Amino acid sequence: MTSDAYSAAQASAANLALLSGQPAHDAAVVLGSGWAAAADALGTPTAEFSLLELGGFAQPTVPGHSAMARSLLIGQTRVVIFLGRTHLYEGHPVDAVVHGMRTAVAAGCRVIVLTNAAGGIKAGLSVGQPVLISDHLNLTGRSPLTGPEPPPGYGSRFTDLSELYSPRLRALARQADPSLDEGVYAALPGPHYETPAEIRMLRAAGADLVGMSTALEAIAARHLGAEVLAISLVTNLAAGLDHTGLNHAEVVEAGRNAAARLGGLLGQILPRVLPASEAAASEAAASEAASSDPAQPGHPPTGLSGAASDGHELRAG
Numbered sequence: 386m387t388s389d390a391y392s393a394a395q396a397s398a399a400n401l402a403l404l405s406g407q408p409a410h411d412a413a414v415v416l417g418s419g420w421a422a423a424a425d426a427l428g429t430p431t432a433e434f435s436l437l438e439l440g441g442f443a444q445p446t447v448p449g450h451s452a453m454a455r456s457l458l459i460g461q462t463r464v465v466i467f468l469g470r471t472h473l474y475e476g477h478p479v480d481a482v483v484h485g486m487r488t489a490v491a492a493g494c495r496v497i498v499l500t501n502a503a504g505g506i507k508a509g510l511s512v513g514q515p516v517l518i519s520d521h522l523n524l525t526g527r528s529p530l531t532g533p534e535p536p537p538g539y540g541s542r543f544t545d546l547s548e549l550y551s552p553r554l555r556a557l558a559r560q561a562d563p564s565l566d567e568g569v570y571a572a573l574p575g576p577h578y579e580t581p582a583e584i585r586m587l588r589a590a591g592a593d594l595v596g597m598s599t600a601l602e603a604i605a606a607r608h609l610g611a612e613v614l615a616i617s618l619v620t621n622l623a624a625g626l627d628h629t630g631l632n633h634a635e636v637v638e639a640g641r642n643a644a645a646r647l648g649g650l651l652g653q654i655l656p657r658v659l660p661a662s663e664a665a666a667s668e669a670a671a672s673e674a675a676s677s678d679p680a681q682p683g684h685p686p687t688g689l690s691g692a693a694s695d696g697h698e699l700r701a702g
Contacts, residue, residue: 390480391536393441394487400439401492405432405456407463409493412658414466414651415485417501417598419618419640421451424466426648427655430455436467441484443477445469460656465489472598473525474576483529483605490609496554496658497606498651499599502640503617506584507568507593510619513643515650517555517567518615521600522592525574529605544608554614554658561653568593570617572600584623595623614658616650618643 402408416424436442436452445452451468458464471482486497503516510516530542559565571587573579575597579587587595594617603613620640 390484391487391491391539393480394484394491397439397441397484397488398491398493401454401456401465401488404434404438405465407431407456409463410456410465410489411463411494412465412496412498412655413485413489413492413494414464414498414655415470415500415602416466416468417470417499417618418447419502419620419643420500420647421468422641422644423500423648423651424455424468426645427459427464427466427652428457430457430466432456436469436485439488441481441488443471443475443481445471446475447472459652462655462659464655465492465494470598470602472576473527473574473601474597479527479529479531479601482601486602486605486611487609490606490611495611497602497611497613498655498658499602499606499613499615500647500651501570501596501599501615501617502620503570503594503596504579504584504621504623505593505619506571506588506595506623510566510568510593510622512619512621513646514619515562515565515643515647516594516617516619517558517565518550518570518594518599518617519555519567520550520569521603522569522571522587522590523600523604525572525601527574527601529601530608535608540608540610542608544604546604546607549603549607549613550615551612553660554612554654557657558614558616558650558654562650568617570594570596570599570615573597579623587623594619612658614654616647618647 433453433455436454453468455466467485471477473482489497530544534542555567569592571592573595579595599615603615606613618640
């Protein structure tokens with residue numbers, strides 16, 4: 386973690402405002418493997434652009450991850466959707482993996498929604514089932530907060546993760562779909578899948594899901610004060626829990642088959658993610674923007690600073 390990483394996020398946020406024509410965003414969504422088609426169910430974007438145009442984003446090398454982003458209004462919530470993510474196993478440093486989170490918060494996002502494709506460990510989970518993440522085991526051996534203290538104006542690197550995955554947002558998700566299960570996500574570095582012995586170890590340690598993303602992004606977002614909601618799509622049963630081996634193509638297909646349900650779920654959650662007071666302010670801002678000329682973003686939007694006190698994509702992240 387370096388001060389340059391935070392400066393890069395501010396610069397990317399300024400570019401986001403310019404390219405989207407929106408001075409700020411309320412929430413950000415990261416779509417994991419198998420989730421991309423869900424973006425189409427959320428409505429027509431007001432702007433679509435390459436992440437590479439924002440600066441600081443790495444070119445995705447994993448099938449199913451696009452280097453594109455969309456800006457759209459869902460209800461009264463201005464949302465930026467990242468159609469792909471960067472993974473540790475692609476050879477990138479941690480700052481690159483979490484750059485999207487820092488950019489989103491610098492752009493004004495108070496809520497981060499992370500999605501992924503995961504292997505199911507807990508008994509009873511089935512392929513195609515979305516599961517709320519209630520907690521995680523970060524087994525990547527990395528942290529986005531390693532290194533010197535963050536620059537002035539940012540929170541301490543000693544961030545409290547007691548409620549990393551927001552109980553309020555999980556309750557909203559269950560209101561949208563009472564059938565949603567929840568569980569603990571184990572984040573491993575990948576890119577290889579786990580061995581059956583490793584899955585037995587993870588189950589003993591309390592893991593219900595396993596994947597190769599999300600944890601580092603969640604930590605970075607929480608450090609900046611954002612609320613985090615994370616949803617895994619079970620795209621396969623973990624190693625040793627099925628009679629067949631792990632097949633990447635089948636994992637991707639499972640995600641595609643569940644796309645309509647996933648899009649519908651996100652479409653119900655996103656209009657309600659802002660607390661009531663912030664939602665009212667966002668609605669007023671949207672009305673003001675609609676009645677005036679588009680804002681000229683001369684400066685990067687100010688994000689939340691300070692630590693909050695309050696898949697396997699393609700089963701590969």
